[in-house]
Structure formats: structure tokens, C-alpha cells
Amino acid sequence: MAEEADKEDRTEDPTQRKLDEAAEKGDVPRSQEIGTFFVLSGFTLALLVAAGWSARESMLSLRAFLMNAHQIPSDGAAFMQVTRQGVLTGFMALGLPFAFILCAALVGALIQHKPLWTLDPLMPKFNRISPMAGAKRMFGKDAWINFAKGLAKTSLIGIVVWYTLWGEHDRLEAFAQMNVEALMPAALTLAVKLMGTVLALFAVIAIGDFVWQRFSWYQRQKMTKQELKDEYKNSEGNPEVKAKLRQIRAQRVRRRMMAAVPDATVIITNPTHFAVALRYEPGMAAPVCLAKGVDALALKIREVAGEHRVPIVENPPLARALYARVEIDAEIPVEHYQAVAEVIGYVLRLKGRRA
Structure with a gap:
């Protein structure tokens, strides 16, 4: 039976x-x-x-x-x-x-x-x-x-x-x-x-x-x-263990991004949902994304930027587009060069007047 x-x-x-x-x-x-x-x-x-x-x-x-x-x-x-x-x-x-x-x-x-x-x-x-x-x-x-x-x-x-x-x-x-x-x-x-x-x-x-x-x-x-x-x-791994590993990797990426935010040139935000930290120096081919986040992580990026006096610029369409297209430590796409150049130019002129 x-x-x-x-x-x-x-x-x-x-x-x-x-x-x-x-x-x-x-x-x-x-x-x-x-x-x-x-x-x-x-x-x-x-x-x-x-x-x-x-x-x-x-x-x-x-x-x-x-x-x-x-x-x-x-x-x-x-x-x-x-x-x-x-x-x-x-x-x-x-x-x-x-x-x-x-x-x-x-x-x-x-x-x-x-x-x-x-x-x-x-x-x-x-x-x-x-x-x-x-x-x-x-x-x-x-x-x-x-x-x-x-x-x-x-x-x-x-x-x-x-x-x-x-x-x-x-x-x-x-x-x-x-x-x-x-x-x-x-x-x-x-x-x-x-x-x-x-x-x-x-x-x-x-x-x-x-x-x-x-x-x-x-x-x-x-x-x-x-x-x-x-x-x-046995073959693919325990789903709980894999979820835990993904969580650990996400935490490491988050800590690395938070450590890089003070070096950013500008933070482009959609006031409450998106935040993208960009770094640009003369001689670079294009601005590089140091950090990006949504909701709680975006809020944390803005807090760290405020603590280190990194300029924050609100541009909702550009913030959403960069969050969707650019990866961490990667250059921004060519189609966003002009919009980002205008933002960085505004930030550099602002820093010049302050100086």
C-alpha cells in the first residue's frame, strides 16, 4: 500500500x-x-x-x-x-x-x-x-x-x-x-x-x-x-540562503555608495523618490555615477550629501532617467550629456560665486 x-x-x-x-x-x-x-x-x-x-x-x-x-x-x-x-x-x-x-x-x-x-x-x-x-x-x-x-x-x-x-x-x-x-x-x-x-x-x-x-x-x-x-x-542552493546572500551584497553596495557620496560633484533628485550622485572633474570623459537610490536609500543619500555640503539639484525627469539607465561606477549615457552638463555647469558657477 x-x-x-x-x-x-x-x-x-x-x-x-x-x-x-x-x-x-x-x-x-x-x-x-x-x-x-x-x-x-x-x-x-x-x-x-x-x-x-x-x-x-x-x-x-x-x-x-x-x-x-x-x-x-x-x-x-x-x-x-x-x-x-x-x-x-x-x-x-x-x-x-x-x-x-x-x-x-x-x-x-x-x-x-x-x-x-x-x-x-x-x-x-x-x-x-x-x-x-x-x-x-x-x-x-x-x-x-x-x-x-x-x-x-x-x-x-x-x-x-x-x-x-x-x-x-x-x-x-x-x-x-x-x-x-x-x-x-x-x-x-x-x-x-x-x-x-x-x-x-x-x-x-x-x-x-x-x-x-x-x-x-x-x-x-x-x-x-x-x-x-x-x-x-541541492542544485541551485537554498532559497533562504540565496536571499540572505543577496541581502549581504546589497548592504555592502549600500555602504560603498554612502562612502562615495561625499566625493560627489552634485546630487540630482526627484524631491522625495530618486537620488543620483554624480562626480565630474576636468579631464574626465564624462560624469560618473557614484551612488543612486530610491525612497529610503534616496533620503539617506541626500542626508549624507547635506552633511558634507554636496550640492543637491532637483530635476525629476533627469533623476528618474539616470536612475533607470546608469549603473554604479559607470559613465552616464551619451543622450544625457547635455542635461547633466547644464546641471554641473550651474553647480560650478554656484561654487564660483560662493568662493
Whole structure:
């Protein structure tokens, strides 16, 4: 019941990190039918390419052995020599077909997922020896689905094989009267035809099973809302900690701005909401923004400026525009040169009259 409830809670799509972790543990979508299809394809290719050659080599070796069997000594050394020769002949006859089948099996595995190197599936897990877990694997939903798939697959293949062979029943009767040399090509032709029909059916089965296995695997990787939140905290950081860090950075920026306000040439304000502190000296390319703020921070900038007798000029449109466009320690935009030049010129003339 607990596992069923847990599955019902897993309503969120898995993140890429969750999918990567599953792959690292060897949990990837894998269809046995894809592997079977490629093995059968390799076997069929071996029949087309190597079966004739293997059969001829085996027949020649066996014929030579039978024709000269009376000349072979009966001692142990001769027996070992005959055994080695038989093993070598068998390896030469079957090696090439097995190479085709092995390569096809590797392609069937690689086409589903890239190579993985992990020992996690080999590690002992005590829940595997639990009687309840074993009973669930044997009689659970997945077991019944696999049983139904196997039964349907066996039935379809049986029907296809019967239909194919029934169309060749006349030739099958003639096989009993053929000699070996005539029988081998005829049997090979029938085997290739039969395997071609089976492969066509297995292609449909393999594609359907692969789609089902990938869907089932994706459903298993789904996450609960709490797992999603926990992963976000682990990967992106705790939101509370990030908020605290932003607050600390803002405080540092504020202290640095307040320390720079006394060096400002002028404070441009929108009487109660915006304040921008600018600094300009002869030889500078353009005025630089030392500090800016809105509401409470703007009020603090004006207070510090008043304490250090920095001129404050009210120009609401210019204050709002500079606050929106200019960054701290950056030069003002070109489009505001004229307006700021008029303000700074007024301030410098004011300081000249005072002097």
C-alpha cells in the first residue's frame, strides 16, 4: 500500500539530473526484444554469408576423416591430434557465424543506450531476497504484462512459422529423398526465407516493446513534489540562503555608495523618490555615477550629501532617467550629456560665486 501511495505521489516529470543519476546506476530503458531482433538479424546474415562456406568446410573435413579413419593410430598422441583437428575445424566453421551474431548483439545494446560502466547492478541488495518482494516480482503487474507479451509473441511467431512452412510442405517432403549436397542449398534457402518472415514480425515487436520499456522507465523516474524541491535546493542552493546572500551584497553596495557620496560633484533628485550622485572633474570623459537610490536609500543619500555640503539639484525627469539607465561606477549615457552638463555647469558657477 505504501508503495502504491508513493507511486501516486510521483506526479512530476523527472529532472535531467535525476535521469543522469539513474543512468549512472545502470537504470536505462532497455528492450530485450531489440537485442533479440539484432541477434536474429546477425544469425540471418551469417546464414547468407557464411553458412555455405562453413557447411562445405565441415563436410570436407568430416569426409577426409571418415575416408582415412582406418589409418589413424589408436594411441593417445593420435587421439589428441584428432581432437585438436576437430576443435580447429569446428572453430573455423562456427567462428564466423558467431562473430556475426556477437557483433549484432553489441549493436543491439549500443543502439539503445551509450556504453555504461557501473557496478551498482552487481551490488547485493537485501530487498531482492525478501519473500514479499519476490512474490511481487512473480505475480505483480509487471510480471503479468511480461507473461502476456511472451505469450502473444510466441503465438504470433508460431503462426508465422507454421504458415511459412505449410507453404513449403511439398519441398519438405522432397528433402527426405535428396542427397547431402543437394539438401544443404535447399535447406539454406528455406531457412533464409523463414528467418526473413520472422525478422519482419520481430521488427514490429521490438519497436513496440522499446516504446513500452521507455515509457515504463520514464514513469519510474517521476518525482514527488518534495523530491523536486529537495533537488532544487541541492542544485541551485537554498532559497533562504540565496536571499540572505543577496541581502549581504546589497548592504555592502549600500555602504560603498554612502562612502562615495561625499566625493560627489552634485546630487540630482526627484524631491522625495530618486537620488543620483554624480562626480565630474576636468579631464574626465564624462560624469560618473557614484551612488543612486530610491525612497529610503534616496533620503539617506541626500542626508549624507547635506552633511558634507554636496550640492543637491532637483530635476525629476533627469533623476528618474539616470536612475533607470546608469549603473554604479559607470559613465552616464551619451543622450544625457547635455542635461547633466547644464546641471554641473550651474553647480560650478554656484561654487564660483560662493568662493
